[in-house]
Amino acid sequence: MHYFEFPTKDTTLYEDSGSQNTSLDEILEVRKDMNDDGSVVEVSRILIKFDLTYISESIESGLIPSNANYYLNLYDANSTGLHVSQNLYAYPVSRSWNEGSGKRDSRPVIEDGCSWKWKDGDTGRTQWNEVSQSGGTWYSGSDGQYSLEASQSFTNEAADLRMDVTGIVNNWIYSGSSYANEGFMVKRSGSVGNTDSGSGVTEGDSTQYGQLKFFSRDTSTIYPPKLEVVWDDHSWSTGSLAPLTGSALEDTVIYFKGLR
Numbered sequence: 001m002h003y004f005e006f007p008t009k010d011t012t013l014y015e016d017s018g019s020q021n022t023s024l025d026e027i028l029e030v031r032k033d034m035n036d037d038g039s040v041v042e043v044s045r046i047l048i049k050f051d052l053t054y055i056s057e058s059i060e061s062g063l064i065p066s067n068a069n070y071y072l073n074l075y076d077a078n079s080t081g082l083h084v085s086q087n088l089y090a091y092p093v094s095r096s097w098n099e100g101s102g103k104r105d106s107r108p109v110i111e112d113g114c115s116w117k118w119k120d121g122d123t124g125r126t127q128w129n130e131v132s133q134s135g136g137t138w139y140s141g142s143d144g145q146y147s148l149e150a151s152q153s154f155t156n157e158a159a160d161l162r163m164d165v166t167g168i169v170n171n172w173i174y175s176g177s178s179y180a181n182e183g184f185m186v187k188r189s190g191s192v193g194n195t196d197s198g199s200g201v202t203e204g205d206s207t208q209y210g211q212l213k214f215f216s217r218d219t220s221t222i223y224p225p226k227l228e229v230v231w232d233d234h235s236w237s238t239g240s241l242a243p244l245t246g247s248a249l250e251d252t253v254i255y256f257k258g259l260r
Contacts, residue, residue, distance in 0.1 A: 002256060003064070003229040004073075005055065007217045009099035009183070010048040010225065013116045013135050021102030021113040026219045027077050030088060030187060030212040032203065043203050045135055046214070047097060047114065048072075049183025050227040056173055068231040070169040071162050072150070072184060074214035075223035079158035082210035086202060088161065089189055090150045091138035092168050093182040095119055095128060138185040143178070146170045154212075161214065162228075169227075 011023035031044040058064040098120045100113010111122040118125045128134035147167030172181040190201025215223040
């Protein structure tokens with residue numbers, strides 16, 4: 001069985017724009033921009049959140065089994081200049097954030113929601129991290145049986161993202177208050193300012209990896225992000241039926257029950 005949940009909010013955090021909010025853009029970006037010698041690097045990261053209320057209730061009622069798998073689906077929106085091979089990572093966001101109503105090309109700049117520096121609006125604002133310029137805060141590593149990070153590889157060309165985030169979602173559902181659902185942080189590995197090339201810190205090194213672009217929930221296309229829930233609910237009883245062969249087998253049509 002496949003069930004899809006659509007996001008309640010999403011945005012891109014741009015390092016080069018500081019306090020600018022871009023939550024109403026139709027495109028989410030994982031960018032990396034740098035000067036000619038690679039001494040100045042500026043990146044962007046994606047924030048996206050899904051409401052898990054129905055999923056949690058369905059697990060309690062037995063409609064969705066506890067061993068279901070979860071996939072974050074983002075659909076390619078003409079990514080450009082991509083490196084031959086790279087990875088993208090997802091982590092659970094560790095602080096709450098407000099979506100806002102700005103766009104990348106808004107003039108004057110709109111600062112009424114989260115941004116690279118701030119996690120909330122333009123009045124009574126709170127920084128993500130008071131000791132750095134930030135770009136969001138997140139958990140990583142693992143906690144017991146569930147992982148706090150997920151990844152997907154991209155090779156040779158742009159592609160849709162279908163990342164297995166089962167560990168992260170299970171932490172939200174089963175950890176109680178330890179890990180509140182504040183959404184996913186989607187980014188390249190490493191951190192800004194870490195320029196140790198070749199050590200898996202693709203955010204901070206001096207290699208250009210291109211611009212990954214995905215449709216946001218504000219897209220006018222049919223490709224908004226989705227959280228996909230997958231579980232095996234098949235059952236059968238053959239009884240005394242004979243196996244299908246020949247034209248009877250060729251004319252068989254397989255379909256997903258209840259697929260919207």
